[in-house]
Amino acid sequence: MKAIAHQGEGLDGATYRDMELSDVGQGQVCVRLKAAALNHRDIWTCMRAEPGGPPVILGSDGAGIVERVGAGVTDLAPGDEVVVNSSQDWAGRAEVPLGEYGVGYKILGFPDHGTFAEYIVIARHQLEPKPGFLDWREAAALCLVGITTYRALFTEGRLEAGHTVAIPGIGGGAATQALLFAKAAGARTVVTSRKPDKLEKARALGADLAVASDADWGQAVRDFTAGRGADIVIETIGEATWKASMAALANGGRLVVFGATGGGLVEIDLASLFLHWQSIIGTTMGSREEFQDMLAFTEKHQIHPVIDRAFPLAEGVEALRYLDGAGQMGNVVLDIDI
Numbered sequence: 001m002k003a004i005a006h007q008g009e010g011l012d013g014a015t016y017r018d019m020e021l022s023d024v025g026q027g028q029v030c031v032r033l034k035a036a037a038l039n040h041r042d043i044w045t046c047m048r049a050e051p052g053g054p055p056v057i058l059g060s061d062g063a064g065i066v067e068r069v070g071a072g073v074t075d076l077a078p079g080d081e082v083v084v085n086s087s088q089d090w091a092g093r094a095e096v097p098l099g100e101y102g103v104g105y106k107i108l109g110f111p112d113h114g115t116f117a118e119y120i121v122i123a124r125h126q127l128e129p130k131p132g133f134l135d136w137r138e139a140a141a142l143c144l145v146g147i148t149t150y151r152a153l154f155t156e157g158r159l160e161a162g163h164t165v166a167i168p169g170i171g172g173g174a175a176t177q178a179l180l181f182a183k184a185a186g187a188r189t190v191v192t193s194r195k196p197d198k199l200e201k202a203r204a205l206g207a208d209l210a211v212a213s214d215a216d217w218g219q220a221v222r223d224f225t226a227g228r229g230a231d232i233v234i235e236t237i238g239e240a241t242w243k244a245s246m247a248a249l250a251n252g253g254r255l256v257v258f259g260a261t262g263g264g265l266v267e268i269d270l271a272s273l274f275l276h277w278q279s280i281i282g283t284t285m286g287s288r289e290e291f292q293d294m295l296a297f298t299e300k301h302q303i304h305p306v307i308d309r310a311f312p313l314a315e316g317v318e319a320l321r322y323l324d325g326a327g328q329m330g331n332v333v334l335d336i337d338i
């Protein structure tokens, strides 16, 4: 089958090529993928891969149609429409993965083969019904950013209606999804971007305040909230935005971090942290239970993920380079069989 796989070093190691599809084992399902979505993780995977390792199909996000099921799978059948949960082998809502399926925690798309391919063979418990109101691109794009931002906002951030949520770097797929979820939950939202056109698009998506990333936006959040600050800051950039993110945080506020695209080494003023009862919380992905809750929340509020641009599977390497250039506003997707 055709796939975008990585072998070698950096983005140059990603190629469109033929890959073998494995047999469908006990408890597994073969899905014919209709669409997949890119995440910054795919770029990290290319950058960090061992040069001498075997080729690995990239991609964590996908949606498609069940092609065939393995022994023991009785609740899915060929023709069913599904989405892929890339947070592997984490079942129940818990602070950390508990190894419920008897194997260690992994994220799909390395070391296991991912979704940038015509087919994927995957454990039954990694699949959920595709929300009917989403098209294939939207369904694929929702998965990884959906579970991560849902957990970051609700489980870790303890978001309630009326809270203020600050989201620096709104161009990212995760950031736009966090904006949509926060708005649907009744929050007031402040976003930042380095690009004026993205600030405009964010306003159109419902951002209450949109400011330049290099402005004193910590102060802008305080002005916007009559001095109080943001109850929750969603950090995915790191070094470039950290200082303003901390300055934006309210007394008792929670800075939830799950990415460091702009570098991971930051300074923390401990006295300021404890004197303002603030928390810095790290999180990654989420459990199957949270994935199911996220799908239900998305359906209830009819939330359509933001699609920036679609590339055919054959142009997946160009799509990776486009994402690496940070020109996107929302999610970059691959059309596989649309």
Ligand SMILES: NC(=O)c1ccc[n+]([C@@H]2O[C@H](COP(=O)([O-])OP(=O)(O)OC[C@H]3O[C@@H](n4cnc5c(N)ncnc54)[C@H](OP(=O)(O)O)[C@@H]3O)[C@@H](O)[C@H]2O)c1
Pocket: 038, 039, 040, 041, 044, 144, 145, 148, 168, 169, 170, 171, 172, 173, 174, 175, 192, 193, 194, 195, 198, 213, 236, 237, 240, 241, 258, 259, 260, 261, 262, 283, 284, 285, 323, 326, 327, 328
């Ligand atoms: N741990 C997890 O479970 C998890 C899950 C999802 C994502 N992540 C991580 O979260 C991060 C975001 O991922 P993503 O795929 O949504 O988007 P992304 O491709 O990393 O882009 C995020 C956005 O950050 C802004 N940005 C990047 N570098 C910047 C800099 N130096 N200064 C200021 N702003 C900068 C840009 O926004 P503007 O163009 O608007 O300025 C960019 O569009 C990544 O690091 C990813 O690995 C982690």
